[in-house]
Amino acid sequence: MSNDEHTTLPKSYEEMVREISAQHDSLSKRLKQIARYALDNPNDFALKTIAEIAKKAEVQPSALVRFAKAFGFSGFTDVQRLFQQRLLESRPSYDNRLQHLRESSDNTPLDLLKKFAVANTIALEHLVEEMPEEKLKEAIRILSDAETIHVLGMRRSFPLASMFYYSVTKMGHRAHLIDNVGGMHVEQQTNVGPRDALIAFSFSGYTPYVTSAAEKTHHGGIPVVAITDHLLSPLTHCSTVCFHVEDGAVHDFKSLGASMCLVQALVVGLGAVETD
Amino acid sequence: MSNDEHTTLPKSYEEMVREISAQHDSLSKRLKQIARYALDNPNDFALKTIAEIAKKAEVQPSALVRFAKAFGFSGFTDVQRLFQQRLLESRPSYDNRLQHLRESSDNTPLDLLKKFAVANTIALEHLVEEMPEEKLKEAIRILSDAETIHVLGMRRSFPLASMFYYSVTKMGHRAHLIDNVGGMHVEQQTNVGPRDALIAFSFSGYTPYVTSAAEKTHHGGIPVVAITDHLLSPLTHCSTVCFHVEDGAVHDFKSLGASMCLVQALVVGLGAVETD
DNA sequence: ATTACAATAGAATTTATATTCCAAATTAGA
DNA sequence: TCTAATTTGGAATATAAATTCTATTGTAAT
Numbered sequence: 051m052s053n054d055e056h057t058t059l060p061k062s063y064e065e066m067v068r069e070i071s072a073q074h075d076s077l078s079k080r081l082k083q084i085a086r087y088a089l090d091n092p093n094d095f096a097l098k099t100i101a102e103i104a105k106k107a108e109v110q111p112s113a114l115v116r117f118a119k120a121f122g123f124s125g126f127t128d129v130q131r132l133f134q135q136r137l138l139e140s141r142p143s144y145d146n147r148l149q150h151l152r153e154s155s156d157n158t159p160l161d162l163l164k165k166f167a168v169a170n171t172i173a174l175e176h177l178v179e180e181m182p183e184e185k186l187k188e189a190i191r192i193l194s195d196a197e198t199i200h201v202l203g204m205r206r207s208f209p210l211a212s213m214f215y216y217s218v219t220k221m222g223h224r225a226h227l228i229d230n231v232g233g234m235h236v237e238q239q240t241n242v243g244p245r246d247a248l249i250a251f252s253f254s255g256y257t258p259y260v261t262s263a264a265e266k267t268h269h270g271g272i273p274v275v276a277i278t279d280h281l282l283s284p285l286t287h288c289s290t291v292c293f294h295v296e297d298g299a300v301h302d303f304k305s306l307g308a309s310m311c312l313v314q315a316l317v318v319g320l321g322a323v324e325t326d
Numbered sequence: 327m328s329n330d331e332h333t334t335l336p337k338s339y340e341e342m343v344r345e346i347s348a349q350h351d352s353l354s355k356r357l358k359q360i361a362r363y364a365l366d367n368p369n370d371f372a373l374k375t376i377a378e379i380a381k382k383a384e385v386q387p388s389a390l391v392r393f394a395k396a397f398g399f400s401g402f403t404d405v406q407r408l409f410q411q412r413l414l415e416s417r418p419s420y421d422n423r424l425q426h427l428r429e430s431s432d433n434t435p436l437d438l439l440k441k442f443a444v445a446n447t448i449a450l451e452h453l454v455e456e457m458p459e460e461k462l463k464e465a466i467r468i469l470s471d472a473e474t475i476h477v478l479g480m481r482r483s484f485p486l487a488s489m490f491y492y493s494v495t496k497m498g499h500r501a502h503l504i505d506n507v508g509g510m511h512v513e514q515q516t517n518v519g520p521r522d523a524l525i526a527f528s529f530s531g532y533t534p535y536v537t538s539a540a541e542k543t544h545h546g547g548i549p550v551v552a553i554t555d556h557l558l559s560p561l562t563h564c565s566t567v568c569f570h571v572e573d574g575a576v577h578d579f580k581s582l583g584a585s586m587c588l589v590q591a592l593v594v595g596l597g598a599v600e601t602d
Numbered sequence: 603a604t605t606a607c608a609a610t611a612g613a614a615t616t617t618a619t620a621t622t623c624c625a626a627a628t629t630a631g632a
Numbered sequence: 633t634c635t636a637a638t639t640t641g642g643a644a645t646a647t648a649a650a651t652t653c654t655a656t657t658g659t660a661a662t
């Protein structure tokens with residue numbers, strides 16, 4: 051009659067999550083929808099009534115019951131109990147882990163992760179505080195006016211460049227990534243036309259080619275938006291708008307969190323302008 | 327007839343507790359009994375039914391309703407909601423902050439920047455809290471044992487892949503970026519040998535090739551470290567270790583801050599192991 | 603295209619849960 | 633001690649929620 055359980059029925063929230071993720075592929079469309087909702091909104095699953103959950107998840111109440119049965123339960127109530135358990139387990143008291151972290155000298159992987167997270171968070175705060183609104187607007191105006199945006203960033207900056215390129219093309223803007231494939235950066239760069247713009251990323255190492263490319267473009271009267279790490283960076287004086295982003299570092303490894311954030315803001319800001 | 331409320335009715339668990347302790351002396355015997363039970367077993371009050379609570383507290387169900395009314399509520403259900411809130415408060419819901427953020431008013435460039443910064447910060451907190459130490463260690467062990475680390479990530483994930491590649495080679499580890507230049511990803515992938523490892527990045531779009539490459543590698547008995555965005559991602563089941571990172575998003579544009587952070591932690595962790 | 607099968611929505615039903623009510627018990631004041 | 637007011641227990645009721653059932657829709661195979 052009903053679903054034969056190929057598997058033992060979950061006894062805890064964790065088991066349930068594991069089971070959901072394991073069975074997910076073999077579930078029907080509606081049941082998948084519920085599975086996703088469960089994982090994304092475990093609190094609702096714990097406290098709301100079937101009717102409420104059904105409404106929010108945009109399914110029928112009966113579908114929730116079927117969901118429960120698909121995992122071997124006798125009804126949804128049993129599933130709900132599992133999700134309630136989760137609320138009871140571990141209510142971690144809020145510690146001042148930021149402070150504690152800085153003092154800790156360990157370098158276990160988890161410690162490193164925490165340090166990077168803190169470094170990034172601080173960098174993000176800085177970024178927002180130091181950012182003059184005018185600069186952002188100006189940069190977006192430049193990029194928006196460009197027929198094609200040429201994107202340049204090597205080595206450490208390449209992830210930023212490729213991300214900008216991906217996002218901005220996704221938004222429908224014409225762009226070109228100077229990736230130096232085949233060592234053809236010179237050829238790639240001669241493509242920059244008078245109605246275009248260049249966005250250049252360069253950090254501490256300052257790959258010479260990036261600097262010289264920005265210089266040449268800037269002197270040619272083509273607008274350059276630069277993202278770099280220091281006022282004394284070579285890009286400061288060969289760009290129309292220059293952002294100085296201090297990314298957090300741990301053991302000399304810069305984390306690009308803040309720069310990424312800026313890139314995204316530029317791209318989305320660009321999108322907002324262009325759909326007006 | 328009924329209890330005139332000398333006081334405004336509680337809006338939160340904390341207010342309720344304060345009210346209970348304030349009124350306690352003026353309550354009847356049975357109601358005192360219930361008050362004590364409520365303070366000692368707030369979890370029961372949040373999750374059990376009236377009948378169950380009544381039984382455990384050795385009172386009549388109706389007494390619980392009277393208790394609620396004594397504090398100005400229309401029924402016990404309202405009291406229960408307050409006690410449920412408490413369970414939710416202890417796990418601050420990121421969703422709420424994000425939600426609030428998305429709905430917030432303006433979309434000036436500076437606003438967008440702020441939104442991304444907050445979204446990233448939240449994602450970072452999340453990342454750290456949810457990360458099991460074992461997973462990190464396991465991943466680092468796998469990568470460290472590999473003769474060559476093959477790095478795979480397309481489209482949106484390409485920035486992550488290229489960053490991992492850059493950092494890890496900088497540290498002196500042998501690595502190979504599957505960048506699909508010249509459409510040669512198939513050829514690039516056949517290079518993965520039995521003593522190597524694969525690290526794969528894939529998010530929501532789940533570029534099919536990345537999935538299939540991970541599958542093939544995994545089934546070939548070669549260790550796979552995956553970084554993806556959801557438990558239901560196709561990578562979950564074709565990887566030796568799988569990280570689920572929820573990056574913040576604004577206007578559907580995911581910011582890679584948290585993923586970047588994880589990448590850096592992996593790389594530096596790897597460096598720490600290898601210099602031992 | 604046709605059939606067989608599985609999945610689904612929504613109404614109908616059953617079950618459970620909360621609330622009300624009132625008679626009985628308790629307490630306080632005279 | 634007697635009376636009136638208050639509190640209490642527990643059955644009766646009303647309300648809400650979960651579950652089942654069925655007609656309908658969707659889907660895959662022939």
